[in-house]
Amino acid sequence: xxxxxxxxxxxxxxEQHTSALARTAASKKRRExxxxxxxxxxxxxxxxxTAIAPLDRVKILFQTSNPHxxxxxxxxxxxLLAVRAIRTDYGIxxxxxxxxxxxxxxxxxxxxxxxxxxxxxxxxxxxxxDETALRRMVAGSLAGVTSVFFSYxxxxxxxxxxxxxxxxxxxxxxxxxxSIYSEPNPFFPTSTSQQNSVRNVIKGIANFYxxxxxxxxxxxxxxxxxxxxxxxxxxxxxxxxxxxxWTVLPQSESDSSxxxxxxxxxxxxxxxxxxxxxxxxxxxxxxxxxxxxxRQMQVAGVxxxxxxxxxxxxxxxxxxxxxxxxRYILQRKGxxxxxxxxxxxxxxxVPMFAVSFYSYELLKGWMxxxxxxxxx
Numbered sequence: 016x017x018x019x020x021x022x023x024x025x026x027x028x029x030e031q032h033t034s035a036l037a038r039t040a041a042s043k044k045r046r047e048x049x050x051x052x053x054x055x056x057x058x059x060x061x062x063x064x065t066a067i068a069p070l071d072r073v074k075i076l077f078q079t080s081n082p083h084x085x086x087x088x089x090x091x092x093x094x095l096l097a098v099r100a101i102r103t104d105y106g107i108x109x110x111x112x113x114x115x116x117x118x119x120x121x122x123x124x125x126x127x128x129x130x131x132x133x134x135x136x137x138x139x140x141x142x143x144x145d146e147t148a149l150r151r152m153v154a155g156s157l158a159g160v161t162s163v164f165f166s167y168x169x170x171x172x173x174x175x176x177x178x179x180x181x182x183x184x185x186x187x188x189x190x191x192x193x194s195i196y197s198e199p200n201p202f203f204p205t206s207t208s209q210q211n212s213v214r215n216v217i218k219g220i221a222n223f224y225x226x227x228x229x230x231x232x233x234x235x236x237x238x239x240x241x242x243x244x245x246x247x248x249x250x251x252x253x254x255x256x257x258x259x260x261w262t263v264l265p266q267s268e269s270d271s272s273x274x275x276x277x278x279x280x281x282x283x284x285x286x287x288x289x290x291x292x293x294x295x296x297x298x299x300x301x302x303x304x305x306x307x308x309x310r311q312m313q314v315a316g317v318x319x320x321x322x323x324x325x326x327x328x329x330x331x332x333x334x335x336x337x338x339x340x341x342r343y344i345l346q347r348k349g350x351x352x353x354x355x356x357x358x359x360x361x362x363x364x365v366p367m368f369a370v371s372f373y374s375y376e377l378l379k380g381w382m383x384x385x386x387x388x389x390x391x
Contacts, residue, residue, distance in 0.1 A: 060125020159238020
């Protein structure tokens, strides 16, 4: 006859083993969800950035008040004239100057952003019923700050490359990195003494974070609003009785091509593109002044061929802090200076967000990436 104590111990051991297997399976699924969303987000970001690369180059030239193209800023016609001027001077490749650095930056930035958002969303909203506008905003903002922290040095290199024009000395990526590293930093005076070699290294690294603080100010509304509005528009388009007959895919198409969850409604391509584009427009409007401040600070160490050394020195000194940069912009262009290039910003951001979110949704379907909360 079997010992009751032994039988009980066997049952407990079996339950512990089953529980351990369940935890291992759940952990494996979380890791798979994380790396798949990382890859899908990175690819989606690269596709979107490539689609609007020429507009991005022109926008940076406008935002940084490049003396050779500043005369074109302020209108869509000026944007088109600037595109034509760049193409005339440099050819098609001129419209993609700095794009290699853009792709090096955008893949980790977009990959971390989408992956982080998916992780923060599960953390802040464990179930679909927990979703609120505020929580979506918080998850999006946290994802944006996380991605910016890790990708900002590459963003600075990209801006410097895009800022260069014909009269400037053309630099490659490595040369630009060395140039930024060796630039003076008002907060870390350069020292030749052996004791301060570490300080000089810190100074060089700090140069790659010029404008980082206003970037954080800006990314909180930018990423927060973009994810909040995209998820809200997508949810509305998928559930509104008056809209869903046009916006939602028929069940047969959804089952065969998009997701492993046939009961979950999925939007048509045009509806996803519209939701993404609208989210981009609102995100851009909410954060644009911070972007202007950041761009000005990022090019603070670049000398202009058309300006005197004293003017360059005054400009660099003014752009060492966020408040100093705000005063510099107000003195030169007034309140409108914080919205220079906004029209071209809309033309760039709307298709970029539309393509980015649509590409991400498409890749999620192809890679079998599903919200883990669907299984709870």
